[in-house]
Amino acid sequence: MSAELKRALLERCRKMEIPMVGVASVDRWERPPFEPWMPEEFYPRSIYPEARSVVVIGLPISLPVLETSPSVWYRELYRTVNILLDQYTYRLSNFLTERGHPSVFVPRDGYASVEALLKNPVAFFSHRHAAYLAGLGSFGVNKVLLTPEFGPRVRFGSVFTSAELPPDPMLTDDLCTRCMRCVRMCPARAINEKDYPEGLTDKNACSVYSAELNRHGVSPCGVCIKVCPVGTDRKLYDRSDASIYAKSDRAPELHRAWEHVRSYGDN
Ligand code: B12
Numbered sequence: 001m002s003a004e005l006k007r008a009l010l011e012r013c014r015k016m017e018i019p020m021v022g023v024a025s026v027d028r029w030e031r032p033p034f035e036p037w038m039p040e041e042f043y044p045r046s047i048y049p050e051a052r053s054v055v056v057i058g059l060p061i062s063l064p065v066l067e068t069s070p071s072v073w074y075r076e077l078y079r080t081v082n083i084l085l086d087q088y089t090y091r092l093s094n095f096l097t098e099r100g101h102p103s104v105f106v107p108r109d110g111y112a113s114v115e116a117l118l119k120n121p122v123a124f125f126s127h128r129h130a131a132y133l134a135g136l137g138s139f140g141v142n143k144v145l146l147t148p149e150f151g152p153r154v155r156f157g158s159v160f161t162s163a164e165l166p167p168d169p170m171l172t173d174d175l176c177t178r179c180m181r182c183v184r185m186c187p188a189r190a191i192n193e194k195d196y197p198e199g200l201t202d203k204n205a206c207s208v209y210s211a212e213l214n215r216h217g218v219s220p221c222g223v224c225i226k227v228c229p230v231g232t233d234r235k236l237y238d239r240s241d242a243s244i245y246a247k248s249d250r251a252p253e254l255h256r257a258w259e260h261v262r263s264y265g266d267n
Contacts, residue, residue, distance in 0.1 A: 002165060009021075023167050023168050024135070024167055025165075025167040028133040052163060055158065055159040055161060057158075058155065059088075064239075067245075070262065075220070085156070088157065089106065093105040093160075105158070105160075106160065110125065131147075132171075135170045137154075140152060140175065140228065141182060142228060143196045143200060152225040180193060182223075187221065
């Protein structure tokens with residue numbers, strides 16, 4: 001177990017201004033924390049047999065930009081964060097490889113286009129499960145991972161490494177408040193009230209809506225992560241009240257600003 005290497009890795013992440021990092025040992029996939037779990041071919045060791053640990057990083061989605069969704073602004077933010085995730089995990093994998101521990105990054109998404117998702121909405125590796133096993137958060141009714149810092153407004157990237165790094169403890173708190181805003185406000189009616197994994201997203205309904213937004217150049221949607229009250233980012237942005245999204249009389253100047261942004265730049 002290399003505590004020294006983990007310290008160096010965390011220092012590297014700090015220098016790269018990565019706000020969220022967690023480590024899971026690959027054997028955590030082999031002891032499913034809940035059912036249904038994923039088939040074995042999705043485990044890190046099945047994909048990269050040398051893997052002993054998975055390093056997961058998280059980058060935040062700025063709430064005031066997400067609030068304008070569906071918009072070109074949120075689409076650009078989403079693309080920027082995606083590019084950074086791939087670049088950071090690529091660089092971290094090389095950092096570990098150069099120190100004698102062969103490592104590879106896993107792309108933050110892993111599908112060719114929305115059309116590919118309509119055919120089969122599954123990628124070869126799940127980052128939210130990796131983030132869960134690396135102690136970064138707990139699943140919400142919106143079926144994505146909620147973190148104390150950013151609620152669900154965080155995207156993840158992972159590195160498979162042959163290094164045996166000390167794993168982080170898994171989060172024992174259940175962060176979801178079950179306010180059901182994500183269920184009520186989903187424009188595709190793709191989310192049910194059941195807890196994950198008993199309840200799953202209607203992937204087809206969500207993908208069809210996303211494909212429609214994509215035709216207008218303003219995908220993804222993101223409503224289920226926007227309306228979630230969890231996350232200290234809400235306080236930082238002065239958005240503690242998550243009820244502002246349902247009614248325009250709660251924050252008329254914000255609703256006007258969002259409408260303005262939405263009115264420009266789409267197909
Ligand atoms: C495909 C995909 C989608 C599809 C389908 C969503 C889905 N899978 O539910 C669509 C387009 C609908 C979508 C939408 C969104 N997505 Co998306 N998406 C992905 C992607 C690329 C792959 C997910 C996947 O296939 N995982 C692998 C499989 C094994 O996991 P699973 O689908 O969860 O499978 C489970 C169950 O189906 C079950 N199961 C039971 N039996 C079986 C049998 C088989 C054969 C399988 C495979 C599974 C299975 O077990 C599995 C484990 O519990 C990931 C990126 C990634 N590579 O992880 C992002 C990802 C999950 N998305 C993300 C986000 C943020 C979103 C959106 C908010 C859109 C946005 N960007 O604004 C919405 C949220 C929708 C929602 N509330 O669920 C983030 C989530 C971050 C977080 N905080 O958790 C991710 C992790 C991207 C990232 N790099 O950060 N997404």
